[in-house]
Structure formats: structure tokens, C-alpha cells
Amino acid sequence: MKFAVIGSLGWAGIRHVEALTKLGHEIVAVVDPGDGCAAQAKEIGAVAVASLNDLDLSTIEAATLALPPSLHPAAARKLANAGIHVMCEKPMAPDAKEAQKLVEFAESSDVTIMPGYLLRTNPHIRSFVEGLKTLGPVRRLHISTNVRKPSMAGWRSEPVIGGALLVNAIHQLDLATWFIGEPLTPRMAQLDNVHHEAPTEDLFYTALVSPSGVTASVLSSWSTHPPISNDGLMVTDAGRLRIEAETDSGSIVLTQKGYRINDEDHELDNIVGEKETMVGVNQFLREFEHFVDAIENGTPLWVTVKDNHAVQKLIEDCRAVAIPPAGRIAARR
Numbered sequence: 001m002k003f004a005v006i007g008s009l010g011w012a013g014i015r016h017v018e019a020l021t022k023l024g025h026e027i028v029a030v031v032d033p034g035d036g037c038a039a040q041a042k043e044i045g046a047v048a049v050a051s052l053n054d055l056d057l058s059t060i061e062a063a064t065l066a067l068p069p070s071l072h073p074a075a076a077r078k079l080a081n082a083g084i085h086v087m088c089e090k091p092m093a094p095d096a097k098e099a100q101k102l103v104e105f106a107e108s109s110d111v112t113i114m115p116g117y118l119l120r121t122n123p124h125i126r127s128f129v130e131g132l133k134t135l136g137p138v139r140r141l142h143i144s145t146n147v148r149k150p151s152m153a154g155w156r157s158e159p160v161i162g163g164a165l166l167v168n169a170i171h172q173l174d175l176a177t178w179f180i181g182e183p184l185t186p187r188m189a190q191l192d193n194v195h196h197e198a199p200t201e202d203l204f205y206t207a208l209v210s211p212s213g214v215t216a217s218v219l220s221s222w223s224t225h226p227p228i229s230n231d232g233l234m235v236t237d238a239g240r241l242r243i244e245a246e247t248d249s250g251s252i253v254l255t256q257k258g259y260r261i262n263d264e265d266h267e268l269d270n271i272v273g274e275k276e277t278m279v280g281v282n283q284f285l286r287e288f289e290h291f292v293d294a295i296e297n298g299t300p301l302w303v304t305v306k307d308n309h310a311v312q313k314l315i316e317d318c319r320a321v322a323i324p325p326a327g328r329i330a331a332r333r
């Protein structure tokens with residue numbers, strides 16, 4: 001399939017280029033105003049374009065967006081209106097209102113528009129969901145990520161676009177909503193600086209409930225010395241995701257090789273018949289395989305523009321109920 005990668009020089013864009021190349025797709029153009037764009041294009045035999053306005057849309061069939069979120073909606077609309085399938089990184093919009101407008105747009109569009117919640121396409125996580133289903137209705141769910149960050153620098157700690165909630169917990173809130181299958185309401189939320197004095201939180205915690213009474217908690221923490229645990233997945237080279245759930249008939253924990261139901265280990269190669277590693281670009285490979293499968297074969301999307309709106313709304317609901325910040329770290333010590 002003929003692709004353009006837009007925002008190709010960023011953290012996510014570089015991984016989009018790598019994954020699409022590995023999957024054998026043709027990247028016709030890389031779009032980024034950054035200095036390295038021409039060199040990146042040369043390496044993969046693509047054209048370098050500084051802006052989406054300069055891209056010849058007749059040359060591509062699909063595009064990926066990995067931009068600052070405020071730029072996603074207009075770019076997604078422009079591409080989709082030209083008949084181009086769009087994989088847009090999370091969050092798809094700067095806020096829930098814009099995310100809802102995209103839901104309406106996607107419903108009226110003929111092309112495939114998929115948000116980039118890559119854990120939804122991770123085979124390890126999908127296997128966990130199958131294990132969870134065997135246990136009957138969920139009563140309690142806990143999802144945490146602990147990311148090793150010696151310091152907080154760059155856009156990931158900037159207000160509006162950064163912080164542990166928007167950068168990491170967004171994925172966990174999406175997983176919680178998916179696993180429980182109901183909308184979630186925060187009972188309380190906490191956004192604090194526990195380890196680093198920074199413009200955005202290094203710790204996010206929320207306690208949530210669903211209409212049928214399921215309880216979920218989500219913790220996302222950035223710290224210098226995150227706890228070492230053998231359970232869960234390394235979802236980046238510095239960040240571990242842990243998941244546990246309880247039902248009336250048992251409990252389930254995500255493990256490095258699959259999941260554990262009560263005290264019985266289920267290893268992934270026994271589940272899907274192949275050995276999987278799940279860090280880094282492999283997740284992007286699976287994400288793009290699914291995206292292309294949805295385009296070519298009409299396979300229903302595993303994550304939708306509506307799911308993106310649900311999680312962006314939940315983020316705003318958490319912020320609205322958040323208890324006041326605990327103040328500067330130095331004053332508390």
C-alpha cells in the first residue's frame with residue numbers, strides 16, 4: 001500500500017516509518033518541517049515534503065499522523081476527504097469536544113480512520129482479554145504503568161500535551177474501558193508531583209466505577225527508581241505495564257509471557273502458537289498490520305474514533321474531579 005508518514009521525524013513518526021518499511025509497504029512521502037526530512041526520505045526512496053499542504057494526495061492511498069495533537073483533526077479531515085485512509089496517533093484531538101466532532105466526521109466518511117492505541121492490537125494484551133473473558137464478569141481491575149524517568153524534560157512534561165496522565169495513562173484508561181465494556185466515571189483522581197518538580201504531574205491515580213458497579217483503578221508514575229516486578233510487560237524500554245483483575249470465579253494477572261489465572265500460568269506461545277516479543281516497534285508492526293487488514297478486507301477496527309473520544313472525555317472527567325495538587329515537593333520534605 002502507498003503511504004505518507006506525517007510528522008515522520010518525531011518519536012512516533014520514526015517508528016511508523018520503520019514499521020511500514022518492515023511490512024513492505026511503499027512510503028511515497030515523509031512529511032515533516034524538521035531538518036532531517038530530506039535525509040530520511042533519501043534513505044527509503046521517498047520524497048521529502050515540509051508540509052501536508054505540499055503533499056500530492058493523488059500519490060498515496062493511506063497516511064499516518066504523528067503530530068502535536070492539536071494538528072491531528074484538520075489533517076485527518078483533509079486526508080479522509082481526499083479518499084485516503086488515516087491512522088492517527090493518540091490523542092486524535094486536543095480535547096474531548098474536538099474528539100466528538102471527529103466521531104461524527106468518521107461516521108460520515110468512506111475511508112478507514114483508526115486511532116493509534118497500539119496496546120489494543122498487541123497480541124499479548126489481546127490474549128489477556130481472552131483469558132479475562134473465561135472468568136465471567138469483572139468485579140475489580142487495576143492497571144498501572146511505572147516508567148523510569150531520571151528527569152522530566154521535553155514536551156512530555158509540558159502543560160496541555162504532557163504529563164503522566166496524557167502520555168501514559170491515556171492507554172491504561174483506554175484498556176480499562178475496553179476490558180470492562182462500560183463507560184467509567186472517576187470517584188476521585190490525583191495528579192501530583194511526587195518525584196520531580198515539573199510543570200506537569202509525574203503521578204496520576206484514579207479510582208473509577210462503571211454503571212454496573214465494576215471498580216477500576218489506574219496508576220501512572222514517572223520516577224527515577226520504579227519498582228522492579230517480574231509481572232507485566234515492558235511496553236517501552238523504560239516502562240512496565242501491570243494489569244490485574246478479579247471476578248467471582250478467579251483472578252488474572254498479566255505476566256511477562258502471557259497471564260496467570262489464580263496460580264496457573266498460561267504462556268503466550270501456548271496461546272497463539274508463536275513466540276512473541278512485545279516491546280518497541282513490534283507493537284507498531286501489529287498495529288499497521290491490523291490497519292491494512294481493516295482497509296483491504298473490511299475487518300472491523302479493534303479501536304475506533306469513538307473509543308478515542310471516550311478516553312479523551314474520561315481524561316477531562318478525571319481532571320475535573322482531581323483533588324488539589326499537594327504543592328511543591330521541596331515544601332513537603
Ligand SMILES: NC(=O)c1ccc[n+]([C@@H]2O[C@H](COP(=O)([O-])OP(=O)(O)OC[C@H]3O[C@@H](n4cnc5c(N)ncnc54)[C@H](O)[C@@H]3O)[C@@H](O)[C@H]2O)c1
Pocket residue numbers: 006007008009010011012013031032033034050051052065066067068069071089090091116117118155
Ligand atoms: N502510540 C504511542 O504509544 C505513542 C507514543 C509517543 C507519541 N505518540 C503520539 O504521537 C504524536 C506525536 O508524538 P511524538 O512523541 O512523535 O512527538 P515529536 O515531537 O517527537 O514529533 C512530532 C513531529 O511532528 C513534526 N511536525 C510538527 N508540525 C508539523 C506539521 N505541521 N507538519 C508535519 N510535521 C509536523 C515535528 O517536526 C516532529 O518531528 C502525539 O500525538 C503523541 O501523543 C504516541
